[in-house]
Amino acid sequence: MLEVNNLTVEFHTDNGVIRAVDGVSFHVRPGEILGIVGESGSGKSVSCLAIMGLLQKPAARIVSGSIRFMGKELTSMSDEALRQIRGRDLSIIFQDPFTSLNPYLKISTQLLEVIHYHSSLSKTEAFARCIEILDLLGVPDAEVRMDSYPHQLSGGLKQRIMIAMSLLLEPKLIIADEPTTALDVTIQAQILELLKKINSLKHTSIIMITHDLGVVAGLCDRVQVMYAGRVVEAGSTDEIFYKTRHPYTRGLLDSIPSLEMKVGDRLRPIPGSPPDLSRVGEFCAFAERCTRATDQCRTQRPPISTENEHHSYACFNPVASRGVA
Amino acid sequence: MKSNSLWSDAYKRLRKNRAAVTGFLFFIFVLFAALLGPLMVPYSIEEQDYDRVSNPPLVLDLKEFENKNFLTLNPADYFSVLGVNWNKKHLLGTDSLGRDILARLLYGARVSLAVGFLAGLVSILIGVLYGAVAGYVGGRVDRWMMGLVDTLYSLPFMFFVILLMAFIGRSFVLLFVAIGAVSWLTTARIVRGQVMSLKNSEFIEAALVSGTPGFQILLKHLIPNTLGPIIVYFSLIVPRLMLEESFLSFLGLGVQAPMASWGSMISDGQTAVMSFPHMVIIPGLALTLTLFSLNFIGDGLRDALDPRLKGKQ
Amino acid sequence: MFRYFMRRLMGAALTLLVIVTVSFFMIRAAPGGPFDQERAFPPDVLAALEAKFDLNLPIWQQYAKYLKRLVVDHDLGPSTKFAERSVNELIGDALPVSFLLGLGAFLVAVFLGILSGLIAALNHNKFLDYVPMSVAMVGVSVPDFVLANVLILLVIAINPDWPVATLSEWRGYVLPCLTLGLVYAASISRLTRGGLLEILHQDFIRTAKAKGLPSRVIIWRHSLKGGLLPVISYLGPATAGMLTGSIVIEKIFALPGLGKLLIDSATNRDYTLSLGCVIVFAVLIIVLNLIVDLVYGFLDPRVSLNS
Numbered sequence: 001m002l003e004v005n006n007l008t009v010e011f012h013t014d015n016g017v018i019r020a021v022d023g024v025s026f027h028v029r030p031g032e033i034l035g036i037v038g039e040s041g042s043g044k045s046v047s048c049l050a051i052m053g054l055l056q057k058p059a060a061r062i063v064s065g066s067i068r069f070m071g072k073e074l075t076s077m078s079d080e081a082l083r084q085i086r087g088r089d090l091s092i093i094f095q096d097p098f099t100s101l102n103p104y105l106k107i108s109t110q111l112l113e114v115i116h117y118h119s120s121l122s123k124t125e126a127f128a129r130c131i132e133i134l135d136l137l138g139v140p141d142a143e144v145r146m147d148s149y150p151h152q153l154s155g156g157l158k159q160r161i162m163i164a165m166s167l168l169l170e171p172k173l174i175i176a177d178e179p180t181t182a183l184d185v186t187i188q189a190q191i192l193e194l195l196k197k198i199n200s201l202k203h204t205s206i207i208m209i210t211h212d213l214g215v216v217a218g219l220c221d222r223v224q225v226m227y228a229g230r231v232v233e234a235g236s237t238d239e240i241f242y243k244t245r246h247p248y249t250r251g252l253l254d255s256i257p258s259l260e261m262k263v264g265d266r267l268r269p270i271p272g273s274p275p276d277l278s279r280v281g282e283f284c285a286f287a288e289r290c291t292r293a294t295d296q297c298r299t300q301r302p303p304i305s306t307e308n309e310h311h312s313y314a315c316f317n318p319v320a321s322r323g324v325a
Numbered sequence: 326m327k328s329n330s331l332w333s334d335a336y337k338r339l340r341k342n343r344a345a346v347t348g349f350l351f352f353i354f355v356l357f358a359a360l361l362g363p364l365m366v367p368y369s370i371e372e373q374d375y376d377r378v379s380n381p382p383l384v385l386d387l388k389e390f391e392n393k394n395f396l397t398l399n400p401a402d403y404f405s406v407l408g409v410n411w412n413k414k415h416l417l418g419t420d421s422l423g424r425d426i427l428a429r430l431l432y433g434a435r436v437s438l439a440v441g442f443l444a445g446l447v448s449i450l451i452g453v454l455y456g457a458v459a460g461y462v463g464g465r466v467d468r469w470m471m472g473l474v475d476t477l478y479s480l481p482f483m484f485f486v487i488l489l490m491a492f493i494g495r496s497f498v499l500l501f502v503a504i505g506a507v508s509w510l511t512t513a514r515i516v517r518g519q520v521m522s523l524k525n526s527e528f529i530e531a532a533l534v535s536g537t538p539g540f541q542i543l544l545k546h547l548i549p550n551t552l553g554p555i556i557v558y559f560s561l562i563v564p565r566l567m568l569e570e571s572f573l574s575f576l577g578l579g580v581q582a583p584m585a586s587w588g589s590m591i592s593d594g595q596t597a598v599m600s601f602p603h604m605v606i607i608p609g610l611a612l613t614l615t616l617f618s619l620n621f622i623g624d625g626l627r628d629a630l631d632p633r634l635k636g637k638q
Numbered sequence: 639m640f641r642y643f644m645r646r647l648m649g650a651a652l653t654l655l656v657i658v659t660v661s662f663f664m665i666r667a668a669p670g671g672p673f674d675q676e677r678a679f680p681p682d683v684l685a686a687l688e689a690k691f692d693l694n695l696p697i698w699q700q701y702a703k704y705l706k707r708l709v710v711d712h713d714l715g716p717s718t719k720f721a722e723r724s725v726n727e728l729i730g731d732a733l734p735v736s737f738l739l740g741l742g743a744f745l746v747a748v749f750l751g752i753l754s755g756l757i758a759a760l761n762h763n764k765f766l767d768y769v770p771m772s773v774a775m776v777g778v779s780v781p782d783f784v785l786a787n788v789l790i791l792l793v794i795a796i797n798p799d800w801p802v803a804t805l806s807e808w809r810g811y812v813l814p815c816l817t818l819g820l821v822y823a824a825s826i827s828r829l830t831r832g833g834l835l836e837i838l839h840q841d842f843i844r845t846a847k848a849k850g851l852p853s854r855v856i857i858w859r860h861s862l863k864g865g866l867l868p869v870i871s872y873l874g875p876a877t878a879g880m881l882t883g884s885i886v887i888e889k890i891f892a893l894p895g896l897g898k899l900l901i902d903s904a905t906n907r908d909y910t911l912s913l914g915c916v917i918v919f920a921v922l923i924i925v926l927n928l929i930v931d932l933v934y935g936f937l938d939p940r941v942s943l944n945s
Contacts, residue, residue, distance in 0.1 A: 105859070484920070487916075492912075
């Protein structure tokens with residue numbers, strides 16, 4: 001349903017050109033939940049902003065690649081056509097609910113306008129729809145909340161409002177950009193449950209962007225690991241977790257502290273520092289931090305190898321298949 | 326480690342700011358003109374040349390207009406195209422009483438700049454002392470002192486100054502003291518804030534431990550360290566105070582004849598502005614350009630010394 | 639909301655009291671008395687005058703009487719220079735002129751300022767941004783009495799018949815209102831542009847775009863309210879500035895308004911009239927500031943809904 005092919009996004013800054021997304025391809029099928037994992041700067045958010053057409057022009061540009069959504073090519077669409085798809089068929093939940101809601105407008109205004117500009121429901125019908133979704137999301141006293149301003153609501157509630165905004169018109173695909181990072185762990189669990197519920201009830205596809213592998217394990221059907229703007233490994237959740245192939249993914253999994261560790265055991269971070277995205281070229285982006293790197297890795301860009309139909313990776317020296325330690 | 330890194334950093338940033346540099350150069354020019362100018366012009370500011378009243382600086386045909394009293398001429402006459410000549414006797418023309426405008430302009434520069442700076446000093450002096458004491462002593466004293474500042478903030482001081490100048494007297498000293506005394510509030514706030522944050526730093530503790538009396542701490546340690554924002558504020562406030570002086574002089578409540586300031590010159594020329602615009606335009610231009618350059622310097626200093634202050638009024 | 643308003647009201651009343659007191663004593667502190675300047679009055683006339691103006695009473699009593707008359711009777715007393723005319727009357731004559739001037743200037747400042755700021759913000763870093771902002775930069779630095787003369791000369795050069803200093807027709811108001819308003823229009827313009835640009839970079843604007851809202855909705859509904867808040871709070875000091883500036887403008891254009899009355903009465907040492915003028919000015923500034931505060935409170939829900 002969503003097909004991204006060879007997407008490349010560049011930012012033009014005072015310090016040079018930064019390639020935030022470098023030849024990324026992935027797809028999302030109807031009803032499935034795809035997790036995109038990576039550290040800050042890996043390009044996960046930028047790819048999704050590109051899909052939505054929300055990149056800040058003129059600094060950011062889609063240099064090449066195609067994005068096909070429901071059969072239509074988004075990169076060549078007019079602004080007006082894109083605007084109509086946004087909010088209606090394709091929506092996004094942002095990371096920080098505190099700054100993503102307009103503090104000067106009531107919640108009802110911010111919810112009703114989505115319906116108003118994309119459909120022809122009457123005011124009462126629209127209002128009823130909002131209440132319906134808010135109830136579905138477990139918002140108590142929905143009508144009172146509608147009449148409030150954002151600063152009167154808690155963080156968890158605000159995020160539910162954001163989710164509600166994205167659900168109002170029954171979109172085919174929801175992009176959730178680290179929706180729980182700014183919230184408490186307990187609220188995090190609730191939000192994730194909600195997303196699961198939406199997916200099973202309405203068959204909505206979800207792209208879950210996160211840096212937390214735990215979230216991925218509990219929620220996603222398929223996972224995609226990104227590093228330095230490139231996809232380094234992708235596949236079903238089981239394959240990625242139990243038959244890890246890419247050293248970076250391996251490093252991520254290893255760095256999670258487990259309950260079985262003893263006092264005094266050291267944590268195992270990935271050595272080195274995040275990549276410099278202004279240096280683009282024909283080499284493996286992870287090579288400088290990889291313990292398995294060879295000269296080939298430093299001089300050639302690893303092609304995508306397919307392990308099986310559920311698993312592909314880009315590495316010259318993949319890790320031997322073994323389970324999670 | 327360079328000990329003056331804050332200042333050299335700021336200096337570098339200032340140098341890059343072209344507007345500030347231009348402003349600074351212009352200001353130096355004005356300063357020299359004000360200091361040396363009156364000595365170089367052959368006329369005094371009171372000397373009246375009855376034969377050349379209201380002469381404009383640019384005269385179209387000097388031979389025809391020389392030695393004529395302009396009040397008897399039809400203004401339309403000197404717009405006839407006969408060639409342009411600079412007024413040889415009075416470079417910038419004369420005012421309605423025959424006084425040389427260049428001389429008055431240069432003298433006025435002295436007055437306007439002096440009032441601006443002196444008022445600024447008064448303002449800074451009061452503000453620094455008040456703010457430093459409030460910040461250092463802290464506690465209830467501080468709250469009362471700042472409470473007073475807050476209430477004083479909402480008073481329209483210009484009216485008090487008007488009343489003061491009108492009723493109490495029109496002396497030069499009173500002028501800049503009054504102007505300065507009504508604008509110390511923001512300085513006080515800034516200094517208090519700085520002193521409070523510095524109060525708890527280690528070198529102050531060291532000074533206290535070594536037995537330095539409080540007042541000395543104030544003078545030798547706290548105040549020098551708040552110098553940055555004070556300088557910035559001073560440079561921003563001087564043009565505003567100069568403006569207030571011109572405002573008052575324009576209304577007749579500022580400097581009194583025979584002293585001239587740019588504001589009073591504009592006021593003098595106001596009644597005849599439509600026929601002899603030079604009497605208003607020349608001091609007006611001088612005032613505007615000087616204010617501009619001072620504002621640019623102030624903005625530049627602020628950006629250089631504390632970019633965080635950018636955007637605050 | 640009510641508590642917010644009451645607090646402001648109390649503060650305003652206190653401020654007014656302080657102004658009246660300071661002004662009263664400042665005037666009284668002047669050397670000599672109100673009748674010194676003129677031709678020497680015969681002693682009995684002098685005594686009668688002093689009695690009429692309570693000058694024979696100890697100063698605290700004068701103050702008290704004045705206050706009472708002010709608050710209870712709303713009477714500012716008789717003029718010390720204009721025989722047979724009360725201060726109330728004189729101010730009453732002058733007020734409509736100043737009111738029209740102020741209103742005109744305010745409209746000029748607000749409309750020109752917000753409009754140009756809006757255009758500049760929406761055309762960020764393009765030609766339509768630089769032009770209004772450069773003009774505004776000039777406008778902020780030029781003193782209003784200089785600007786007035788520049789405008790006068792410009793207008794006369796274009797149309798020598800334009801009425802510059804007369805109120806017999808509405809055109810006479812154009813120049814004074816323009817002059818007074820332009821300086822503040824410049825500041826408002828910069829504030830509008832700044833405020834709007836800041837709002838447009840906020841996350842919630844990105845959310846609005848993500849919801850697929852048309853851009854005019856994003857600008858008008860989402861950005862304007864927040865973007866105009868700094869302008870609203872500026873309107874307080876702006877109106878105070880316009881009132882002060884009107885003094886100069888009225889002098890230049892020879893308008894018989896409150897400002898001119900204040901200066902003339904102060905220069906002539908008309909004790910009661912100048913005091914009265916200052917009080918009326920102060921009341922105007924305070925009331926206008928109060929209104930601005932209220933409007934701000936209405937517009938920013940974070941203020942009105944927090945006690």
